[in-house]
Amino acid sequence: MQGLFSIEQLEIGSMDFDYQSFLLIFVLASFIGYLLSRFYFLYFRENEPQDVSLARSLVIITPALATLFWLIQHQLSLSLGLLGSLAVIRFRSPVKRAEDIAFILLAITFSIIMSLQAWFIAATLTIAIFAFAYLRNIVSVKTTNKGKFAILTINSAKLEGADSIAKLMKEKDLRSECVSVRAYDGIISYVFNVTAIRLEQQDQVIQQISAIDPASQINFYYPNERVGA
Secondary structure (H helix, E strand, O other), rough: OOOOOHHHHHHHHHOOOOHHHHHHEEEEEEEHHHHHHHHHHHEEEEEEOOOHHHHHHHHHHHHHHHHHHHHHOOHHHHHHHHHHHOOOOOOOOOOOOOOHHHHHHHHHHHHHHHOOOOOHHHHHHHHHHHHHHHHHHHHHHHHHOOOOEEEEEEEEEEOOOOOHHHHHHOOOOOOOEEEEEEEEEEEEEEEEEEOOHHHHHHHHHHHHHHHHHOOOOEEEOOOOOOOOO
16 A cells, blocks of 8 residues: 655655756845845834844845745645644744844845746836835935934833833924834833934933933944934
């Protein structure tokens, strides 16, 4: 009696693959992965924390997934096995921002598009996301006093939340934007972009936050030494 899966059923080498098509898909998917990596840095630039590991991994994820989706098209039983094996993959560290998840979804989307050889859709999506990143940065520079800003990081166990810090900034006539909030072992880490802050205002902010939580760690960073006027 023959087993549930015969050798003939599992022999992938006997399938008729179009290797020229695969090479084209793999090369283009690798190029798209590189573009996504560049797009990541263009999107965030220097005014927000960047996950360099995620940016580098996009170059690997995109062609790897494109190859997976290309293989799935050729055999249904193979696709079920591949999808089952992918079920054991988990993120060992949490993705910090929803925008980081968006980049992973873009890599998956481009991988599917490449495997289907939908070149027009790929070109349209590529142009759209780069145009969005470019316009976002133009608007960001215009609304942050020609790019003059500081990055404020706070580690505290007593501050009541990002809204209370933003309110404090507003009292000092400072425009601020909360970039990220993370909690670890009872300590909450805040990252803010602060627009056109003067050095004397920096000291005032540090003093006021220290009065609320003397044990807090407060740091200001000026990318490219762009101290507000």
